[in-house]
Amino acid sequence: MKNKKNIKYNFRGAVNSGVQMILAIMIVFSGIFLYSCQQEEEIVIAMGEPVSLSVSDSNLVLSQKQAGSNALKISWTRGTNKGTGSSISYTLEIDKVGNDFSNAKIYELGKGVFEKNFSVSELNDLVRDFWGVAPGVPTDFETRVIADVTMEGVEDDTTNVKTFSVTPYKPVSDVLYIVGDASPSGWNIGNATPLAQVTSTPWVFVYQGQLSAGSFKFSVSQDDCWCRDFYTKDPSDDGI
Template sequence: MKNNIYKFLGLFFIIAVAFTACEEDDSVNITEPDPALMLDSPTSSNVVLNFGLPDNPALTVTWTDEVTGSSSYDIQMDIVEDFNNPSTVGTSSTNSFALSTSELNAILNSLTTSSLENVPLFVRVSAGGTLSNVIEFSVTAYPVDGAEITNPSANDSFLLSSSTVDDTAITIDWEDTNTTSTTHEVQLAISGTDFANPVPLGSVTDESSFSATHGDLNAVVLSLGAQADNANDIDIKIVSTSVNTSGATDTRTSESVTVSITPYSAAFPNLYLVGDATTPGWNNNNNNTVVFRNQDAANNYVYTGYFNVGAFKLLETPGQWQPQWGTNDGSTLAVNPGGGSDPGTFNVATAGYYTYNFTTVGEGGSFTVTSYDATSDPIYGSIAIIGTATPNGWDDTNDTNLIQDSNNPHLWYLNNVELTNGGEMLIRADDQWNNVWRYTGSDELYGQANLAGSGDNFPFNAPTGFYDIWFNDLDGSYVIIPN
């Protein structure tokens, strides 16, 4: 009997609980969110802009509009959350808006953010006075403008001296928004040439200052063709180069500053080829081919000719291995002046004609190499010198012939020929007057002759004596070397 009572009471309790629960469910109010203009994206919290992919999508903003019914939305950005000075970066008639890498980067730079630093950026949408919620994300931008030179000032003057070759002559300072992983190269050019043929003074990485000695600055200024012992207007600029992790390169250039530099006269040595890519091979005393000289820039050496597959270096004195010039990185020059470590080689992977351009600066410098197409250049049967400075005078039946290089039909030389002071001469091909190379005003025993039907003879103002002569019929370059 008791058991039945307990069962009845239990059943009554379950029914009561169930009834109460049903009453509570009937009293629940489900509240729908108010209609709103709501940003759904961007969802990424961090955006890194890659200057190597300027056209790639960088940021897409999407939103839901349940209140305005607008057909025009303004997308606004700011670097502070309260949007004290919002920038409208675009307008959309749909519910989305996209920016490319370069577009977003330009916006960031216009907002004066710090380039290459992770900075916060806030975005919202405005439609007819209704504002959406704000979404924050961070962006790493890259700089657009070049560095700004702060020293020297325009029109500063520099007088260089051979008595202080190792002292600092000039210090160039600059400011740059990019402070990391950037190489800054200081370039010089004759003022007014728009840097058509700049020469690097030097470079630094992750620094904002560069200093050069009297000797190094003098060499670069002379290599530009500036006149020694005269004030020359020289333009200076900074070329900043960054490389990102994907290997893309970003290059920016500063505005130039013009200064006055007075260089001093300086003598630079001849340079000679040695190595299996060249005719003398790895013999340092085998009538080694001279590298021709730029008559307007004493430390600029240019050689156009044929190279075998192999390697080569440059020597200052035939028969001696030092001073020896080469490269350790494939773009800059290195030298062992004696007692140090020899530099690496210039390497030729494919046999053919090339133009090598070397500019020495102190114990360094730079070089370039380009292919040369010699297929349309004539190959002459003979090249000779003729004139009162030469052994046989103007006897055009008895020219003083040069010897053709065994490896390069455009290269000619003659050793130990006597030349007479006060005389003059010409260079001609095939014992004829059809192809004659004439004087172009060089004050040195080297230069680039002009292939012309008429013009000046070469004056020979050096002492009477014996000389070696080298001539390149591809570009008219010549060097006369005293024995």
């Protein structure tokens, strides 16, 4: 009987040890679970900064002598896709101050584009042709960029508005003709003699040929209406 009691006692001791081990394992796994929950609660999705805009110059006085040079660069930051992982498409708008972008020139620039450059001649043509700004008249413009997240239901992001002033010039014609009784074609403007434009200095034209005694004008057109611009000799000029 004594041996049986010892066996029973040892069995109970083994059971107690097993229970303790199971409890220890459960406590360890509970700790891991709680730690995982805490880790999940600390995860934050980086939303990024809202898209912002800048302009390279705020006061532009344009000159045809720099026609091919860069006049204005409008640039913007990447912006945020609101944590969606979707791509962003950009639209640039420019308008005269006071229009509230109701008559804006719109450039759909697509994805991955973060600047728009304008040469002197491009900007001059834009403000004169699109808004009818007179040469020599400084005019204020404003610009903004709209960032469109390409996921349905996500609201667009619009940049801050930047302003700049542009003073355009009246471009010299890229063609010029000589007409008059001193010229080879006389006063027949429909057959007026063309001058050669100097490539390196497009506002300079050269005539090589014979002239007769008499008067002449320089025309920017061969239209018979005589309604285009003409250039004449300055009365104070003693040259030809």
